[in-house]
Amino acid sequence: MASWPNARQWLFSLKAFAAAMLALYIALALGLPRPYWAMATVYFVSHPLTGATRSKAAYRVAGTVLGATAAVATVPQLVNMPIVLMGAIALWITALVYLSLLQRSPRSYVFLLAAYTLPIVALPAVSQPAGIFDIAVARIEEIVIGIVCAGLVGSIVFPAKVAPALRQRAQSWLADASGWAAAILRGSPGADDGRHRLASDILALDQLISQLAYDTECSRTLHQARALRQRMTMLMPLLSSLESVLQALRGMPGGMPAPLRRAMDSTAAWLDGGAERPAPLLQRDRRLDGADGDWPARLATTAAGQLQRLCMLYAECLALQRGIGERGPAAPSTCSQPEPDGTGHHHDHGMLLFGAVSSGLAVFCAGLLWIFSGWEDGAGAVAVASIACCFFAAIDEPRRMAGSFLRWSLACLLVASGYLFVVVPHAHTFEALAAMLALPYLGIGLLVARPGFQLIAMLLSVNTASFANVQAVFDADFLGTFNACLASAAAMLFAPLWSMAVRPFGARAAAHRLVRASWRDLAQAATLRASDGDARLGARMLDRLGQLVPRLGAAGDPLSSDGFHALQVGYCALALHKALPDLPPAARKPVRRVLAAVARHYRSRLRSGHAVAAPVAPAALQRWVADAISALPRQDSGALRALVVLQVTLQPGACPPTRAA
Numbered sequence: 001m002a003s004w005p006n007a008r009q010w011l012f013s014l015k016a017f018a019a020a021m022l023a024l025y026i027a028l029a030l031g032l033p034r035p036y037w038a039m040a041t042v043y044f045v046s047h048p049l050t051g052a053t054r055s056k057a058a059y060r061v062a063g064t065v066l067g068a069t070a071a072v073a074t075v076p077q078l079v080n081m082p083i084v085l086m087g088a089i090a091l092w093i094t095a096l097v098y099l100s101l102l103q104r105s106p107r108s109y110v111f112l113l114a115a116y117t118l119p120i121v122a123l124p125a126v127s128q129p130a131g132i133f134d135i136a137v138a139r140i141e142e143i144v145i146g147i148v149c150a151g152l153v154g155s156i157v158f159p160a161k162v163a164p165a166l167r168q169r170a171q172s173w174l175a176d177a178s179g180w181a182a183a184i185l186r187g188s189p190g191a192d193d194g195r196h197r198l199a200s201d202i203l204a205l206d207q208l209i210s211q212l213a214y215d216t217e218c219s220r221t222l223h224q225a226r227a228l229r230q231r232m233t234m235l236m237p238l239l240s241s242l243e244s245v246l247q248a249l250r251g252m253p254g255g256m257p258a259p260l261r262r263a264m265d266s267t268a269a270w271l272d273g274g275a276e277r278p279a280p281l282l283q284r285d286r287r288l289d290g291a292d293g294d295w296p297a298r299l300a301t302t303a304a305g306q307l308q309r310l311c312m313l314y315a316e317c318l319a320l321q322r323g324i325g326e327r328g329p330a331a332p333s334t335c336s337q338p339e340p341d342g343t344g345h346h347h348d349h350g351m352l353l354f355g356a357v358s359s360g361l362a363v364f365c366a367g368l369l370w371i372f373s374g375w376e377d378g379a380g381a382v383a384v385a386s387i388a389c390c391f392f393a394a395i396d397e398p399r400r401m402a403g404s405f406l407r408w409s410l411a412c413l414l415v416a417s418g419y420l421f422v423v424v425p426h427a428h429t430f431e432a433l434a435a436m437l438a439l440p441y442l443g444i445g446l447l448v449a450r451p452g453f454q455l456i457a458m459l460l461s462v463n464t465a466s467f468a469n470v471q472a473v474f475d476a477d478f479l480g481t482f483n484a485c486l487a488s489a490a491a492m493l494f495a496p497l498w499s500m501a502v503r504p505f506g507a508r509a510a511a512h513r514l515v516r517a518s519w520r521d522l523a524q525a526a527t528l529r530a531s532d533g534d535a536r537l538g539a540r541m542l543d544r545l546g547q548l549v550p551r552l553g554a555a556g557d558p559l560s561s562d563g564f565h566a567l568q569v570g571y572c573a574l575a576l577h578k579a580l581p582d583l584p585p586a587a588r589k590p591v592r593r594v595l596a597a598v599a600r601h602y603r604s605r606l607r608s609g610h611a612v613a614a615p616v617a618p619a620a621l622q623r624w625v626a627d628a629i630s631a632l633p634r635q636d637s638g639a640l641r642a643l644v645v646l647q648v649t650l651q652p653g654a655c656p657p658t659r660a661a
Contacts, residue, residue, distance in 0.1 A: 049211060409460070541571075
């Protein structure tokens, strides 16, 4: 059930409305042809966090200038060839939307704005190509005015810094991690819910960290935030593998060793208490030294090492989280292993290119309908459709968004038409006009501040502004206004219907492609051709998991669990490759044989297209794991943990022999 807007959301809506009215006033005073674009731009740029507003503003200016420049270069050359012009616009949109989808930072706004600024500037100028430069300059002025006003008001009036929001979001993430860890240690059901939230929320943290660089914070805060993100990256595969190892250990005939049980209970109590006191230390016990023991002893050894690692990592994450935005010495690093490179992003180029091509093709088809129909106001419809299609390109399930989008578009059409013919004629001063516009735009501001409604709010801001047609001189030509509103309504109907028609497969197909990409990376990680210690591969698998869980985790699809298994296998394979050069010659061959079996397993999955049993006999794989563990040096606990986790992940419930047969 949707909650009522809180005080922070109301404050943001009031700030956005004040910035919009300031932009509208300046645009009217300068006599710009479409002053309502300055007002709508404020809502395109505004964000509840000041740093996010600044980042969007800077890149949107660059994107607007780029798109307007392309319009000035294109229209005079192709104005007499309308179909070729539409083809050039479609190719431009395809390329720029694809580049925007590749970006995970505010830089995506450069390409997105450039994509739909070209048709916004170029198409209305087809009837007067000689004035294309003036139109482009006017559009840049209108949009820059909106951007500057949004940035000024957001920075001066009760600025909301990114660092406190990031600190609060990280605190919530760590609380979820603590709950998942405590559930694992106690063997409680329902731990999957916590890990699904962790995987999906970490992408939101990435967005906040990218916006932190544009806030008025020192470089130390940004460094701490990035260090925290790296520790979080390491925490997820650790918790997932600990869960698998403890589950296997609980199924052993002897059960859980008493020293390990006491350490687990004390760690769970430490996590429940907010980790305020020093982390509990696991006492040295020969029953937890499984280097020369049987399989249950090796499981206990692995679990004990992971438990110590969990306490160290969580304590460091907590120290970094509390230090974000605070002045003083940086939190000390207690991490004994190098952090993975957090820049390893996974991009499904096929799906991204398909979304970009569908957007460009939609604009091209809309342009053909306009050209062959001879509709005078069709250029405006194509321009509005290009905006909507560019935004729909990033949505996996356009069908779910289309219904809400059409309902809100119809509502704003009716409200704006009523304003145009009933309310605005009575606005003889700017103050009266601002008071009359307050009702719809305060509502749009509340939608911008609510998660999940940003796309609808941005499109509504454009529709309401263009429908109301706010100008310096009131002109209520009913026939012309009806024709313009009909064009915008047609564009709003065309964009979602097109997206649903050409992209009916939805999120499930994208999720299956993500899983197949995981199998491909795992086969690469396990081969001898993989680069030694390729940390980006691990970061890419975690990034892919963050994309997978929001698509399938909520629906309970079993592939979401497969993503966590892939994460465990990938980190174990990378750990073994990293340890290979330091192993004695007698230990390298059995470790490589285990890695080769892992590679064959995931290659067979790629060939079949679905999960299959291991390509080698279970007894053979168990024997190879036992051979590799037996050949390890006694002090090499890292390779031991990796082999044990590989075994319990690929063959849960199996009990390898103590020695090779």
